[in-house]
């Protein structure tokens with residue numbers, strides 16, 4: 001698809017279908033939304049209507065959810081009535097269970113390079129930071145990292161790199177993706193590589209698509225243009241419009257699954273919240289499919305970065321409410337939480353709509369190979385990791401809390417991306433498809449990588465969860481495949 005763009009307009013008017021950042025993320029519309037939310041934050045009649053609209057409705061085939069507009073969701077976020085908050089949390093959990101069940105998808109970040117030419121004020125990789133070592137993985141070092149990640153049990157990675165056209169050109173990223181997919185160590189392989197690199201051209205997005213990436217992830221950092229320009233004083237990332245319009249170029253380049261995010265702590269959270277929902281509405285309006293995922297990172301301490309130097313930090317309570325309100329607004333969008341958050345916060349938000357979490361993460365370049373699960377290098381770390389447990393511990397903790405850790409990557413490998421994935425959600429086929437896939441990939445993890453204690457808990461959970469598969473034939477096949485995984489080296493079964 002080729003999209004036509006007009007020149008930047010002088011007076012931006014809100015238009016979700018526009019391809020110009022100032023029109024689809026429109027400052028005036030956000031300000032009016034925030035005033036509207038303030039005016040109505042105690043209007044119980046309106047709030048109850050919004051809550052009713054958000055609730056999942058049972059139909060013949062599964063559930064249907066209508067989601068909320070950025071204005072409606074902003075009213076809920078602004079309200080501080082305790083009973084309203086309780087209802088928001090309850091509905092968020094209902095939506096999570098209706099669409100994602102009790103499954104949580106697992107992934108790990110893999111840092112390729114911390115060379116960066118940008119001047120982002122919140123990131124230790126900024127160009128002016130002269131005392132951190134700069135490191136870029138060679139293909140041999142990358143192999144070692146991937147083998148270490150496979151030996152932990154990971155199947156899905158998010159690759160990360162600073163922006164540097166000389167040190168990290170697109171050819172380097174493509175070569176790395178190729179290397180990652182080519183490594184099959186013991187029973188391991190990486191089956192989905194998501195990519196978090198700087199905004200780029202349609203042509204480069206097409207190359208990433210052809211290399212077989214999963215989701216293209218790019219955090220907006222902040223939707224507030226004035227703050228954005230100050231926080232990114234130098235380097236290519238300074239261009240707010242180019243950055244904000246990146247997802248349209250990615251989709252034009254053939255990438256169906258894109259992942260949004262803001263870095264909470266940089267600007268006012270209510271502004272960011274309205275902005276990210278407007279971005280989702282824009283993608284739906286232009287491309288017919290919203291974001292595949294939304295990430296909710298919070299600013300963390302890192303080398304020369306002190307979060308206290310920023311004025312907009314948010315409490316755990318506000319953070320949890322943001323997660324729940326996003327769940328109500330975009331019910332079909334996966335939500336990701338990283339190890340920036342500690343165990344306690346992660347435990348809470350898993351019930352409020354989070355569907356993907358990282359585990360055993362290292363945020364430094366070369367952080368996996370050669371280190372025990374307890375050791376971690378700090379010299380090239382992008383931010384402090386709050387949840388420092390091993391993947392085995394995270395997997396066991398999830399199961400002890402009733403969640404099924406899933407290493408599934410089937411959808412995109414079966415071509416169920418973009419709106420085809422949404423269709424699966426909407427027709428209630430998830431229990432016949434995602435659930436057995438989650439259980440089969442969990443069995444692979446237990447058999448190949450888990451500690452004896454995790455293995456015991458895991459197989460007990462699998463036995464119980466298999467009974468939830470509605471279609472008898474599917475249940476039988478899943479049981480047989482799991483028996484094969486336990487008794488042989490046969491792997492990678494999927495529906």
Ligand code: SAM
Nearest residue numbers: 122123160161162163197198219263299300383
């Ligand atoms: N260079 C790419 C870009 O510009 O989008 C990749 C991004 S970077 C490797 C991944 C993300 O980490 C950034 O988008 C930013 O939101 C986040 N990040 C940077 N500094 C951080 C900090 N101090 N605390 C938490 N997250 C941070």
